[in-house]
Amino acid sequence: MVKLLKVHGSENKFFILDQTLLEKALNDEELKRLAINLCQDVLDGADGLLVIDTSENCLGKMRVINADGSEAKMCGNGLRTVSRYLCEKYHLEDFKVETMSADLSVSKADDFYENVPAFSVEISPISFQKDTLPFAYKDLDQMIDEHVPEFLPDQSFSAVAVPNPHLISFVPEVSQLELGDLGQRLNRKNPYFPEGVNVSFAQILNTNKLFVQTYERGVGFTNACGTGMSATSLMFAMLHSDQFDPEKDIEVYNPGGMVKTHITLESQPENSQIRLIGNATFTHELEVPEDELHQNKLQTIQVTITGEEDNYRQFVNSINNKN
Numbered sequence: 001m002v003k004l005l006k007v008h009g010s011e012n013k014f015f016i017l018d019q020t021l022l023e024k025a026l027n028d029e030e031l032k033r034l035a036i037n038l039c040q041d042v043l044d045g046a047d048g049l050l051v052i053d054t055s056e057n058c059l060g061k062m063r064v065i066n067a068d069g070s071e072a073k074m075c076g077n078g079l080r081t082v083s084r085y086l087c088e089k090y091h092l093e094d095f096k097v098e099t100m101s102a103d104l105s106v107s108k109a110d111d112f113y114e115n116v117p118a119f120s121v122e123i124s125p126i127s128f129q130k131d132t133l134p135f136a137y138k139d140l141d142q143m144i145d146e147h148v149p150e151f152l153p154d155q156s157f158s159a160v161a162v163p164n165p166h167l168i169s170f171v172p173e174v175s176q177l178e179l180g181d182l183g184q185r186l187n188r189k190n191p192y193f194p195e196g197v198n199v200s201f202a203q204i205l206n207t208n209k210l211f212v213q214t215y216e217r218g219v220g221f222t223n224a225c226g227t228g229m230s231a232t233s234l235m236f237a238m239l240h241s242d243q244f245d246p247e248k249d250i251e252v253y254n255p256g257g258m259v260k261t262h263i264t265l266e267s268q269p270e271n272s273q274i275r276l277i278g279n280a281t282f283t284h285e286l287e288v289p290e291d292e293l294h295q296n297k298l299q300t301i302q303v304t305i306t307g308e309e310d311n312y313r314q315f316v317n318s319i320n321n322k323n
């Protein structure tokens with residue numbers, strides 16, 4: 001029997017599969033099929049599958065398979081949960097995790113709330129270049145606070161890779177209808193973002209206080225997107241310096257709860273540092289025979305509820321009562 005976990009960071013939900021526990025690792029096609037199946041049908045589904053592999057230079061390697069089977073370079077909310085998993089497995093609190101584009105430093109943080117474990121993770125590398133994202137719009141090499149009427153007539157947009165591609169717009173109030181429509185348009189064949197893009201609308205609530213909602217590439221609406229909230233915090237620091245206090249963390253509220261980010265802005269914004277801090281909650285433990293994973297026939301799953309979700313709900317109630 002192989003143990004899988006169901007986890008979340010700000011209710012951005014994932015399954016974790018530690019491939020190092022298997023007799024034979026799943027190949028890419030098997031992982032893709034398993035991700036689609038788990039995310040659609042198991043325990044009310046999820047937004048992706050996080051795969052842990054061995055790494056030469058780091059404590060472990062994380063791969064991110066979206067709900068539609070596509071692979072992403074990074075996952076901020078997911079990395080916190082993988083960090084907790086590796087921390088508990090190897091009894092270390094400060095280490096690096098290999099991801100597709102970079103080895104990222106992660107560390108255990110103070111609990112977010114009573115019995116709500118939290119981790120702090122590095123979000124990197126940052127790029128604004130059209131070839132990295134990639135995007136194409138007129139003769140722009142970078143899209144920073146640009147008016148793009150083809151997207152929406154009354155908003156301005158910034159594109160940044162961290163390294164997942166993100167399109168960000170600050171709005172007085174988030175319209176789910178407009179966010180969903182734009183997210184769908186830019187994630188099917190389109191002339192602007194050939195590889196799709198995660199689209200976030202952000203509301204500035206106060207100094208260092210944001211609300212961010214994201215339509216994710218390969219998933220759709222999620223409760224929260226870690227790299228999206230990190231990219232939005234960076235754009236907030238760059239574009240709204242009058243409401244940004246660099247000495248303090250930024251509180252980023254989202255439909256699934258709240259995370260904190262810390263932005264150290266450099267004169268070359270691509271050299272800036274981003275930390276994402278938030279919950280790493282394990283909601284379920286699953287036991288599945290290994291051959292059922294390979295065959296993607298999940299017939300004999302045994303599920304144990306951890307009880308951690310009750311603590312997380314108390315945290316969410318506490319922030320709702322405060323606001």
Ligand SMILES: N[C@@H](CCC[C@H](N)C(=O)O)C(=O)O
Nearest residue numbers: 072075076077164225226227
């Ligand atoms: N939810 C994630 C991002 C997952 C990848 C994204 N959908 C993409 O395709 O770029 C996060 O928390 O960062």
